[in-house]
Amino acid sequence: xxxxxxxxxxxxxxxxxxxxxxxxxxxxxxxxxxxxxxxxxxxxxxxxxxxxxxxxxxxxxxxxxxxxxxxxxxxxxxxxxxxxxxxxxxxxxxxxxxxxxxxxxxxxxxxxxxxxxxxxxxxxxxxxxxxxxxxxxxxxxxxxxxxxxxxxxxxxxxxxxxxxxxxxxxxxxxxxxxxxxxxxxxxxxxxxxxxxxxxxxxxxxxxxxxxxxxxxxxxxxxxxxxxxxxxxxxxxxxxxxxxxxxxxxxxxxxxxxxxxxxxxxxxxxxxxxxxxxxxxxxxxxxxxxxxxxxxxxxxxxxxxxxxxxxxxxxxxxxxxxxxxxxxxxxxxxxxxxxxxxxxxxxxxxxxxxxxxxxxxxxxxxxxxxxxxxxxxxxxxxxxxxxxxxxxxxxxxxxxxxxxxxxxxxxxxxxxxxxxxxxxxxxxxxxxxxxxxxxxxxxxxxxxxxxxxxxxxxxxxxx
Amino acid sequence: xxxxxxxxxxxxxxxxxxxxxxxxxxxxxxxxxxxxxxxxxxxxxxxxxxxxxxxxxxxxxxxxxxxxxxxxxxxxxxxxxxxxxxxxxxxxxxxxxxxxxxxxxxxxxxxxxxxxxxxxxxxxxxxxxxxxxxxxxxxxxxxxxxxxxxxxxxxxxxxxxxxxxxxxxxxxxxxxxxxxxxxxxxxxxxxxxxxxxxxxxxxxxxxxxxxxxxxxxxxxxxxxxxxxxxxxxxxxxxxxxxxxxxxxxxxxxxxxxxxxxxxxxxxxxxxxxxxxxxxxxxxxxxxxxxxxxxxxxxxxxxxxxxxxxxxxxxxxxxxxxxxxxxxxxxxxxxxxxxxxxxxxxxxxxxxxxxxxxxxxxxxxxxxxxxxxxxxxxxxxxxxxxxxxxxxxxxxxxxxxxxxxxxxxxxxxxxxxxxxxxxxxx
Numbered sequence: 001x002x003x004x005x006x007x008x009x010x011x012x013x014x015x016x017x018x019x020x021x022x023x024x025x026x027x028x029x030x031x032x033x034x035x036x037x038x039x040x041x042x043x044x045x046x047x048x049x050x051x052x053x054x055x056x057x058x059x060x061x062x063x064x065x066x067x068x069x070x071x072x073x074x075x076x077x078x079x080x081x082x083x084x085x086x087x088x089x090x091x092x093x094x095x096x097x098x099x100x101x102x103x104x105x106x107x108x109x110x111x112x113x114x115x116x117x118x119x120x121x122x123x124x125x126x127x128x129x130x131x132x133x134x135x136x137x138x139x140x141x142x143x144x145x146x147x148x149x150x151x152x153x154x155x156x157x158x159x160x161x162x163x164x165x166x167x168x169x170x171x172x173x174x175x176x177x178x179x180x181x182x183x184x185x186x187x188x189x190x191x192x193x194x195x196x197x198x199x200x201x202x203x204x205x206x207x208x209x210x211x212x213x214x215x216x217x218x219x220x221x222x223x224x225x226x227x228x229x230x231x232x233x234x235x236x237x238x239x240x241x242x243x244x245x246x247x248x249x250x251x252x253x254x255x256x257x258x259x260x261x262x263x264x265x266x267x268x269x270x271x272x273x274x275x276x277x278x279x280x281x282x283x284x285x286x287x288x289x290x291x292x293x294x295x296x297x298x299x300x301x302x303x304x305x306x307x308x309x310x311x312x313x314x315x316x317x318x319x320x321x322x323x324x325x326x327x328x329x330x331x332x333x334x335x336x337x338x339x340x341x342x343x344x345x346x347x348x349x350x351x352x353x354x355x356x357x358x359x360x361x362x363x364x365x366x367x368x369x370x371x372x373x374x375x376x377x378x379x380x381x382x383x384x385x386x387x388x389x390x391x392x393x394x395x396x397x398x399x400x401x402x403x404x405x406x407x408x409x410x411x412x413x414x415x416x417x418x419x420x421x422x423x424x425x426x427x428x429x430x431x432x433x434x435x436x437x438x439x440x441x442x443x444x445x446x447x448x449x450x451x452x453x454x455x456x457x458x459x460x461x462x
Numbered sequence: 463x464x465x466x467x468x469x470x471x472x473x474x475x476x477x478x479x480x481x482x483x484x485x486x487x488x489x490x491x492x493x494x495x496x497x498x499x500x501x502x503x504x505x506x507x508x509x510x511x512x513x514x515x516x517x518x519x520x521x522x523x524x525x526x527x528x529x530x531x532x533x534x535x536x537x538x539x540x541x542x543x544x545x546x547x548x549x550x551x552x553x554x555x556x557x558x559x560x561x562x563x564x565x566x567x568x569x570x571x572x573x574x575x576x577x578x579x580x581x582x583x584x585x586x587x588x589x590x591x592x593x594x595x596x597x598x599x600x601x602x603x604x605x606x607x608x609x610x611x612x613x614x615x616x617x618x619x620x621x622x623x624x625x626x627x628x629x630x631x632x633x634x635x636x637x638x639x640x641x642x643x644x645x646x647x648x649x650x651x652x653x654x655x656x657x658x659x660x661x662x663x664x665x666x667x668x669x670x671x672x673x674x675x676x677x678x679x680x681x682x683x684x685x686x687x688x689x690x691x692x693x694x695x696x697x698x699x700x701x702x703x704x705x706x707x708x709x710x711x712x713x714x715x716x717x718x719x720x721x722x723x724x725x726x727x728x729x730x731x732x733x734x735x736x737x738x739x740x741x742x743x744x745x746x747x748x749x750x751x752x753x754x755x756x757x758x759x760x761x762x763x764x765x766x767x768x769x770x771x772x773x774x775x776x777x778x779x780x781x782x783x784x785x786x787x788x789x790x791x792x793x794x795x796x797x798x799x800x801x802x803x804x805x806x807x808x809x810x811x812x813x814x815x816x817x818x819x820x821x822x823x824x825x826x827x828x829x830x831x832x833x834x835x836x837x838x839x840x841x842x843x844x845x846x847x848x849x850x851x852x853x854x855x856x857x858x859x860x861x862x863x864x865x866x867x868x869x870x871x872x873x874x875x876x877x878x879x880x881x882x883x884x885x886x887x
Contacts, residue, residue, distance in 0.1 A: 035607060035608055037567070037570050038504070038506065042625040044610070046665045046668050048667075049616050318727060455614060457666070457667045
């Protein structure tokens with residue numbers, strides 16, 4: 001038996017340790033990675049298919065009314081929309097009294113003006129100058145029992161103040177406009193304030209000046225939006241006071257009260273646009289194969305049904321929706337005079353009880369809280385010369401997957417609309433074609449139609 | 463009396479330490495088996511890539527084992543070869559390997575590293591004629607991850623389907639050797655095949671997973687005859703035989719939605735019916751120890767009739783395999799060495815293997831050469847056997863997959879005198 005000398009034992013231990021460490025290293029580094037090698041040995045048991053010809057049935061609906069109070073904006077104007085009909089907008093604003101006038105024994109009225117600031121939003125022919133009429137309200141603006149006023153609401157206006165002003169404004173201008181009001185109105189208001197300044201509480205003030213109604217004169221061809229905040233909408237009374245024999249110019253300012261403003265909006269739809277109510281939707285086959293989304297006026301929105309999704313079930317033993325995109329394309333040239341909504345929402349719409357449900361949500365990367373699914377207007381679409389890239393895109397994979405194989409009572413439709421919070425803030429309009437909409441050629445028609453693009457995988461037993 | 467107590471306590475502590483070390487190595491090897499890392503596209507076929515080498519002491523000798531018999535050798539291939547184990551010895555054998563592969567086709571060139579546990583076994587002589595060995599080794603390994611682009615019908619888009627496989631069939635064996643006459647031993651090995659193989663196809667929205675479970679007991683037989691000539695030359699001849707037997711794999715399938723994880727379908731599917739092939743082999747070895755230098759030459763051939771299995775996968779079929787192994791081992795001085803280098807066992811060998819697979823009608827062939835060293839330690843009783851194998855597997859088909867590989871095998875052979883009686887009580 002050979003006994004290894006001590007010095008060699010240490011060497012051997014080191015050698016064994018090195019061998020072990022080497023093997024451990026090799027094991028740790030022998031990681032799996034995908035390889036193309038041997039791909040001729042494998043064959044998928046699934047087929048993946050992308051189809052963009054799935055039927056989407058559309059019907060157009062109109063809302064009874066929308067909340068227009070406390071929106072920070074009034075619309076004034078008229079527009080005869082060739083797509084939907086004639087819309088008319090009137091604004092009602094209350095002004096708050098300010099104390100920035102000099103308590104002087106001999107104030108002398110000079111002039112009165114109304115300051116308006118357009119928001120840049122418009123609906124109609126922007127080449128036409130706004131032509132407005134301004135009315136003094138008879139009574140202060142009273143909110144409904146729910147604290148709101150609607151597009152159908154109005155307020156009594158007197159005829160003692162009746163002025164009509166046309167001012168220059170072109171396109172989506174946001175330049176401040178100052179309109180001279182009749183001196184009679186200004187003197188009456190000024191004197192009322194000055195004479196009763198000792199007893200001028202809010203009630204007395206509102207009796208003296210309940211507010212203004214701003215309406216379009218006949219012949220307007222555009223509706224403009226004006227910002228209503230205490231700094232963007234004001235009445236300014238210019239007056240003078242005598243101090244030591246000198247006359248000094250002063251300004252008394254009445255600021256708009258955003259909490260007490262609303263719009264009266266009405267749309268007379270075209271005779272050949274039989275838009276239904278939510279209980280009686282009108283299919284787009286009766287609206288020239290067009291769906292509509294319109295904010296302001298008589299708000300229109302469009303319901304979407306997907307009646308043939310169950311067909312997917314028949315394609316294989318197992319069918320899994322990999323991706324479903326809803327692409328909404330505006331009709332070419334329909335958005336040149338009316339701006340497109342910057343974003344749209346999809347809402348669940350229960351066809352059994354015709355109740356509009358909540359907006360579809362989605363989980364975004366890195367978040368556990370679902371957010372409202374929004375279809376943003378493709379950036380490229382903002383260039384009107386690039387119609388092919390002008391569309392709204394929704395990923396509705398989960399919704400479509402949930403609708404396959406569901407009984408009739410479980411079926412849910414969708415309605416597509418401008419976000420609720422935005423529907424009365426600006427005039428926007430989207431006109432889009434259904435699957436039968438025809439535009440010049442077959443190819444061009446597809447660029448104007450709604451499209452449901454579904455990518456699905458089919459498994460068949462092997 | 464005190465001396466006796468101290469001696470007994472020391473002996474108990476010693477045995478306890480050894481058992482602890484043995485347990486640790488067993489646990490480690492089982493963990494390693496679970497962490498098996500194989501990367502070979504051919505492992506997609508059948509029950510996985512079947513390991514033809516036994517990764518024992520003889521790896522450096524081209525794995526020529528059938529006719530091999532030694533006092534320190536656990537013969538994994540021929541149970542009759544256990545008959546050479548010394549009466550007092552307890553042998554613990556552990557092997558692992560790392561394989562660096564370089565795959566080339568006419569269009570691709572990829573590298574892969576495989577790390578595999580190969581063998582864990584213990585063996586000892588129970589009676590003067592009866593020797594046993596119990597061991598665990600992987601019978602097949604599955605490990606691949608293949609990415610294949612697929613066309614989305616109705617568009618010009620493509621997506622990748624990932625095909626992965628893992629697991630393997632393991633073999634737990636109980637080998638017995640019985641000396642019938644002086645020099646003639648017969649062996650039988652009962653093997654329990656078990657394990658799970660999983661093939662998974664991951665498409666963007668569907669995951670299809672098929673699991674195969676093996677559960678089979680089989681017997682292998684062996685014979686060896688050994689004769690000593692002139693006290694310095696021993697010739698051993700041996701043979702092995704395994705009969706053809708059913709090999710059933712129980713299969714189940716699960717289909718799930720990739721994104722939601724929702725299980726769409728889960729069911730048992732028809733069993734996979736295969737056969738363990740009829741196998742036979744023969745070999746011999748010549749051991750010579752003269753002038754303290756020890757020479758050992760061993761050669762064998764082995765055949766397995768895999769063609770009884772009709773399975774076919776995209777041009778790959780089972781075919782009968784043949785393996786020819788030969789190798790030499792040299793130890794410079796076993797009795798009066800002047801240094802450590804003289805007690806190292808130096809090995810060299812070669813192997814030619816016609817694989818169990820034929821691709822497009824051409825049998826895969828494997829050529830390899832090996833060198834190895836057996837490094838003695840622990841008073842020269844135990845060895846670390848390190849072998850390097852360089853080889854090539856190819857069908858010879860132009861454009862087909864060719865694998866050039868370098869394999870490093872490490873075998874730890876712990877030999878203990880557990881059954882030595884104390885000189886005094």
